[in-house]
Amino acid sequence: MDANELLAFARGPAFDIALIVFIGGMLLRLLEVLSLGKKADLSAPRASGVQGGLKTVFDRSLPRKTVFEKEPLRVINGYVLHLGFFIVLFLYGPHIALFDSALGISWPALPSGVIDAVGAITIISLVAALVIRLNNKVMRFLSTSGDYVAWLVTLLPVLTGYLAFNHLLLPYTLMLALHLLSVELLMIVAPFSKLTHMFSF
Helix, strand or coil, X not given: CCHHHHHHHHHCHHHHHHHHHHHHHHHHHHHHHHHCCCCCCCCCCCCCHHHHHHHHHHHHHCCCHHHHHHCHHHHHHHHHHHHHHHHHHHCCHHHHHHHHHHHCCCCCCCCHHHHXXXXXXXXXXXXXXXXXXXXXXXXHHHCCHHHHHHHHHHHXXXXXXXXXXXXXXXXXXXXXXXXXXXXHHHHHHHHHCHHHHHHHC
């Protein structure tokens, strides 16, 4: 299989399989959460449930003061990592074109140079996250193989995308195929790993 055939496979059957696994896996996780049920809320409602829910999401997105005071670098790096990944995924022109072709919706893209810089920062942030984990005795003790798998499958799409964008290391067609395959690997792994927090935080 040459690079063009690999790219065709990544754009076709591999993507279809990954999408089915991703959607099916996430729906399964959602059903698991819903099956847990919830206790009846006996208190009188004081405001909109939606407003309260959004407030909870916002509050839980902020670091606890005690944690930030002890580990500011880890907390800040976590925000950089997530924000960088979001920007590269949703604000890069070709990615937006993919969403447009699949969902019929689009939005303005950031300049390619900005995406390139954010991609580099995100890669550095991911590496920093691993270094921080390995150098923190408690985090290292609590880490499982799943944590390192989640880190790797998150790094690979950003890294291969950056290399493909800048025409580095391998011929562009081959690197693009590897980029797509790494994205599909992330899609397959996500529903069955801690990466489900992208929907369940």
